[in-house]
Amino acid sequence: MKDITNSFRSYFYPTTALVFYQNDGALNETYVEHFDMEDGKPVNPHPLSTEAAKRLATALQVDEDKINLLKSDGILQNNVLSFDAKKSAIIWYTKSQLKQLHFSDGLGIKSGKANVPPLVWKADKDSLQIFALASNRKPTLKSDLHYAPFFNIYQDGSVCMGTVSINTSETGSLKELMSLWENYFFNSYFSHLMADHNPVNGNCVLLWESLIDTDKQFPTDMLIKTNKKLKDILL
Incomplete structure (x- = not known):
């Protein structure tokens, strides 16, 4: 042999x-x-x-595209809808929840806790888009996207973070990237409507004044549909 x-x-x-x-x-x-x-x-x-x-x-x-590629921390969370590791981009949703909101003095709305609607988040390491949903159910490809009913958001859903210092470049974790963006968004100060875009069916200031520090659920009938469905923003 x-x-x-x-x-x-x-x-x-x-x-x-x-x-x-x-x-x-x-x-x-x-x-x-x-x-x-x-x-x-x-x-x-x-x-x-x-x-x-x-x-x-x-x-x-060194192939920089392979550095800090997004990866899951074990089993994917149920609220992850789509992600692209190479683009370091992810789409997820959150159900209606009670959140601490911060408003600048110019709006005349006191900061406090309020129920926010279900949201769809689309983010990479540099930018964030947010849309609203009319239901707490997990969205499908055909689910309608609504304008997120907040200040500081453009009509296309892009969020203006103002002077908030964003640092997501070092993370390669899906869970961490989602958590960072949610914290950045809800810990920033809402200050004004972007380009005269009113995201709700009514007065946005009066809406949040009526919800702050109450147990009221967010009135989803005040949401306005965009011309997009979830399938239109998937990665």
Whole structure:
């Protein structure tokens, strides 16, 4: 019988060595010498060629798109609707809930707790869009999206975070990215309607004045439908 054990192993042999020389003068110049290897010993020293330098740069190149790719923390949460790891983007929804809301003095609304409607969130590491839902049920592809009934949100759902310092670049966790954006949004101060876009069927100021520090559920009949369904914003 033929012994083929060595066929299953990968051996690595030294083939090249680089030595970097640097002077201690004012110009602080560097010179790189390239050695071939024979029997584990450096031989044939010569300057590093341009072609060899290019091959070295290619070998050391890091694919930044693969850094901090989004990944799940075990089993996906039930409220995750879609995500794209390469784009570091995710879509999720939250049910109606009681949240602390902050309003700037210019609106004349006191800050406090109020029930907010079910929401659909679409985010990457740089931007956030929010839409509202008329029901707490998990949305389907055909579910209508409504304008999120908050200040500081453009008609396309994009959120203006103002002076809030956003730092999501280091996270690769779906759960953490979702939590960061929700905290950023609800801990920011609502200040004004964007480009005269009124997101509700009525007066937005009076609506929130009537809900703050009460047990009232958000009146979903005041939501206004967009021209989009969930399928239109999926990643």
